[in-house]
Amino acid sequence: MRIRLDIAYDGTHFRGWARQPGLRTVQGTLEDGLSRIVGGSVRLVVAGRTDAGVHATGQVAHVDLDDEQSDRVLARRGRDGACDPVETLSRRMQGVLGAYSDVAVLRTSPAPAGFDARFSAVWRRYAYRLADQAAGYDPLERHRTTTVRGELDVERMDAAARSLRGLHDFAAYCKPRDEATTIRTLLEFDWHRDPAGVLVAHVRADAFCHSMVRALVGACVAVGEGRLDPDDLVAIRDAASRVPEVKVLAARGLTLAEVGYPADDLLADRAEQTRNRRDSE
Numbered sequence: 190m191r192i193r194l195d196i197a198y199d200g201t202h203f204r205g206w207a208r209q210p211g212l213r214t215v216q217g218t219l220e221d222g223l224s225r226i227v228g229g230s231v232r233l234v235v236a237g238r239t240d241a242g243v244h245a246t247g248q249v250a251h252v253d254l255d256d257e258q259s260d261r262v263l264a265r266r267g268r269d270g271a272c273d274p275v276e277t278l279s280r281r282m283q284g285v286l287g288a289y290s291d292v293a294v295l296r297t298s299p300a301p302a303g304f305d306a307r308f309s310a311v312w313r314r315y316a317y318r319l320a321d322q323a324a325g326y327d328p329l330e331r332h333r334t335t336t337v338r339g340e341l342d343v344e345r346m347d348a349a350a351r352s353l354r355g356l357h358d359f360a361a362y363c364k365p366r367d368e369a370t371t372i373r374t375l376l377e378f379d380w381h382r383d384p385a386g387v388l389v390a391h392v393r394a395d396a397f398c399h400s401m402v403r404a405l406v407g408a409c410v411a412v413g414e415g416r417l418d419p420d421d422l423v424a425i426r427d428a429a430s431r432v433p434e435v436k437v438l439a440a441r442g443l444t445l446a447e448v449g450y451p452a453d454d455l456l457a458d459r460a461e462q463t464r465n466r467r468d469s470e
Contacts, residue, residue, distance in 0.1 A: 190259040191300040192275060194219075194233070196248040198292035200440065201332045205241040206248075215239070215292055219250075222285040226278070227258040236306045236448040237313050237397070242440030244333055247314075247447040251306040275299050303457025304450075308464050312376060312449040314393040317406045318442045321413075324386035334387060335442035341413030343380050343388055349412040349419035350378040350390065353405065353426060360429040362405050363398035364437075371398050371429075380409065388413075391446075400437050407436040 196219070204212040208220065216233055223231050236249040254262065265274035265281075278297040286292060303309070318334040320326060321341045327334070353375055360371040377393040390409070392402050408425065411417040411434050425432055451459050 190254045190262070190275075191304065192252050192254065192278065193296075193298050193300040193304060193306065194250045194252065194279075194294050195296040195298075196250060196292065197246045197295055198244060198248070199332060200239060200242050200244045202291060203241065205243070206235055206238040215245075215248075218286070218292055219282075219294070222282055223252065225285050226281050227254055227261050229255070229258055231258070234306050236310050237445055239443075239445055240400070240440055243443045243445065245445040248445050249306045249310070249448045251300050251304065301453040301456055303453075303460060305456070305460040306448075308460035309450055309456045310396075310448050310463075311451055311459060312393055312395050313397060313445065314377070314391065314447040314449070315397075315402045316444050316446045317390040317392065317402060317438075318444075319388040319390070319406070319410070319438075320386075321388065324382070324388065327385070327387075330387075332441060333444065335439045337410060337414075339414060341388060341410065342415070343382055343413065345419055346388070346409040346413040347380040349409050349417075349422045350380055350405070352419060352423050353378055357426055358429050359398060359401055359405075359426060361425050361431050362401050362408065362435065364400045364404075366399055369398065373398065373401070378405065402443060403437045403440065404435055406442070407438045408434075410438065411435065 198215050203215050206215045208214050208217040220231050220233055231252050233250040233252050239245060262278060263274050265277060275297055279294045282294040320334050320336045321339060323340045326336055356374045358372050363371045374395045377391055380388055380390050383389050390406055392405065408422050412419055417434055425435065450456065
């Protein structure tokens, strides 16, 4: 049985998604909680591994249960009457995690045939929140908003962001990893101020390389401060080399907001295509 989990978390006190010995991580916390319910060991496969301090409102993962674990889940059908035991698994998880946990399983559902949380995904969308002098400091939002000095020019930042869209090599905006491609399709990138005056970036791509969103945000901040011109960001990208003017901003402002998938009948083909591409890189 493969189950899809839709997940949200405040990343402030997690050392990222991936399980690490001796450290509190989102994956470790969820796997430990799920094991208490279904028995045995479980392994979550996630749409996008987030770094330490990064949040999520739309993270997606899947888990494969063996026959014994599946039977333990399905046995709840008799207790809950007409309730789907897979769908009620999310409520059981919240009972294990606690009423005021910093991670929640929002929904659990039977995964469609061919669904793979990681390889079936066609895009990921992130949001980044940034407070400048015009927005002011809100202590209630401090865990999910990065603060900068001065007042930023959001129109220049938006123009710079939009100019970066498309299929390109984003090596200048990524932390390098051995044998990992930095070619990505940036589908959306824009800036606006929300009703409270906070600057919010929406960034959507087929996938992201390490620290890419936070570096793109850092480049736009340099534009908003007047240290770079909007056209400079394209020139930096095309030079494919990191420059000191582009800072990787803090993780606290970053949230994984949504993961996109194709229609159910295309899930398996998408997963196979993605695996083949990753194997060839």
